[in-house]
Amino acid sequence: MNQHREGAKLENSHCNLQVFEEGEQIMEHLPRELVSNVLSRLPAKVLLLCKCVCKTWFDLITDPHFVTNYHAVYNNLQSQEEHLLVIRRPFFSGLKTYISVLSWNVNDPKQLVYSNVLSPPYEHNSDHKYWTEILGPCNGIYFLEGNPNVLINPSLGQFKALPESHFTTPHGTYSFTDYAGFGFDPKTNDYKVVVIKDLWLKETDERQLGYWTAELYSLNSNSWKKLEDSLPLPIEIWGSSRVFTYANNCCHWWGFVEESGASEDIVLAFDIVNESFRKIKVPRIRDSSDEKFVTLAPFEESASIGVVVYPVRGTEKCFDVWVMRDYWEEGSWVKQYSVGPVPVIYKLVGFYGSNRFLWKDNNERLVLYDSEKTRDLQVYGKYDSIRAAKYTESLVSLHRGNDFSHKCLSCSFVPDPLLHDSEYLISF
Numbered sequence: 001m002n003q004h005r006e007g008a009k010l011e012n013s014h015c016n017l018q019v020f021e022e023g024e025q026i027m028e029h030l031p032r033e034l035v036s037n038v039l040s041r042l043p044a045k046v047l048l049l050c051k052c053v054c055k056t057w058f059d060l061i062t063d064p065h066f067v068t069n070y071h072a073v074y075n076n077l078q079s080q081e082e083h084l085l086v087i088r089r090p091f092f093s094g095l096k097t098y099i100s101v102l103s104w105n106v107n108d109p110k111q112l113v114y115s116n117v118l119s120p121p122y123e124h125n126s127d128h129k130y131w132t133e134i135l136g137p138c139n140g141i142y143f144l145e146g147n148p149n150v151l152i153n154p155s156l157g158q159f160k161a162l163p164e165s166h167f168t169t170p171h172g173t174y175s176f177t178d179y180a181g182f183g184f185d186p187k188t189n190d191y192k193v194v195v196i197k198d199l200w201l202k203e204t205d206e207r208q209l210g211y212w213t214a215e216l217y218s219l220n221s222n223s224w225k226k227l228e229d230s231l232p233l234p235i236e237i238w239g240s241s242r243v244f245t246y247a248n249n250c251c252h253w254w255g256f257v258e259e260s261g262a263s264e265d266i267v268l269a270f271d272i273v274n275e276s277f278r279k280i281k282v283p284r285i286r287d288s289s290d291e292k293f294v295t296l297a298p299f300e301e302s303a304s305i306g307v308v309v310y311p312v313r314g315t316e317k318c319f320d321v322w323v324m325r326d327y328w329e330e331g332s333w334v335k336q337y338s339v340g341p342v343p344v345i346y347k348l349v350g351f352y353g354s355n356r357f358l359w360k361d362n363n364e365r366l367v368l369y370d371s372e373k374t375r376d377l378q379v380y381g382k383y384d385s386i387r388a389a390k391y392t393e394s395l396v397s398l399h400r401g402n403d404f405s406h407k408c409l410s411c412s413f414v415p416d417p418l419l420h421d422s423e424y425l426i427s428f
Contacts, residue, residue: 040066040069040073041077044074071392075392081104082103084102085134085391086389087144087387088379088381089130090379094127095127097131099117099144100115101115101118102379114419115378118154121159121409124409129147130147131146133180134388135244135246135389136389138183139396141191145180151408155393155394156394157410158411159408159411160219165224169197172202172203173202175197179196181193181195181246184272185272185273186273187273190218190219191219195215197214198211198212198237210233212237234257236255238294243351246298247298247304249272250272252305253267255267265284267282282333285307285333291312292309292312293311293348304324304326305324306324308321308351310348315343316341316342319357321336321337321339346360349366349388356371364382365379366388379418
């Protein structure tokens with residue numbers, strides 16, 4: 001009897017192997033363009049499984065050309081679902097930060113929101129590890145500023161902590177505040193993080209007004225370098241922009257300069273490819289910094305940047321949106337449109353395309369304003385901790401080289417314990 005069973009198993013194994021080989025031969029004879037078109041419509045987590053189907057599919061899915069095109073094709077498909085990557089600290093005690101992907105159907109009359117929380121690798125999953133800002137997406141890659149600074153690809157479940165910079169500030173100074181930028185260098189296929197730090201005088205413990213220092217991280221080399229004497233000083237930078245403002249291979253920050261006793265608003269730009277800074281002049285778009293907030297925003301349609309201006313006070317706010325139509329022409333700023341009034345707005349924390357804004361209300365809940373409608377996204381963050389960015393699928397890997405120091409760690413998504421309508425567990 002046992003011999004009969006073993007014989008049957010062996011026969012079944014031969015049959016399965018034959019079916020697999022025949023299926024593989026069929027797959028390999030399908031037109032490459034057809035297979036590429038079909039696979040480009042599948043989520044990244046499904047493509048990870050598809051790599052195991054046959055060598056032809058593995059070679060296609062890992063081909064750099066397919067990886068690059070996939071991000072554009074898949075994320076531009078018509079879909080009724082929308083997704084956000086959100087960081088927040090939901091509790092009054094502790095610094096623990098939740099990294100979540102929120103999903104919802106735009107036509108759902110019940111306006112249900114589903115949330116999955118990214119569970120960081122063990123060594124980074126504690127109350128002492130936290131994140132305060134999201135920069136991204138850049139080809140589906142995100143930079144989270146905090147302790148530690150990290151790069152993540154949520155689609156692939158990749159998590160990479162950046163090494164600490166060991167550069168010191170100029171003699172007699174120290175740094176207290178920093179602002180980060182993040183982008184992609186297409187010439188070297190490299191992802192870079194630039195950090196600008198203010199300078200304080202040790203002797204007097206006073207700000208050295210207008211002066212900063214800058215450092216640059218490269219994913220390819222997994223190291224930092226000093227950007228010597230490249231900042232157009234003196235300049236002051238404001239922290240009011242909470243939106244990832246990356247356009248024309250440049251990062252941007254809102255700031256001002258003092259000239260002849262008067263203050264003039266400017267935008268500071270950093271070219272990721274050429275690794276150089278420049279100042280962009282801005283027309284007088286607000287009367288007072290005490291009365292009006294300013295948030296920079298990217299405009300993908302024109303490959304340029306914009307400025308969203310709105311009042312500090314009041315429970316109803318109107319947004320004025322200014323756009324620099326020609327990125328390289330300072331005189332091309334125009335007031336594109338106005339939005340509002342929007343009721344019960346507190347602070348803008350994200351920009352989700354034309355006429356769509358993400359803001360937190362007075363109860364510190366995340367809300368989406370869309371064409372005169374608002375949607376409560378059912379998550380909250382204490383101490384002004386909510387930040388949000390559009391979520392996009394990506395096959396871009398954070399792995400670089402064979403050196404262990406270049407390796408990134410794996411992470412997974414689990415149902416959000418604070419949202420009862422959590423989706424099923426997704427693991428990588």
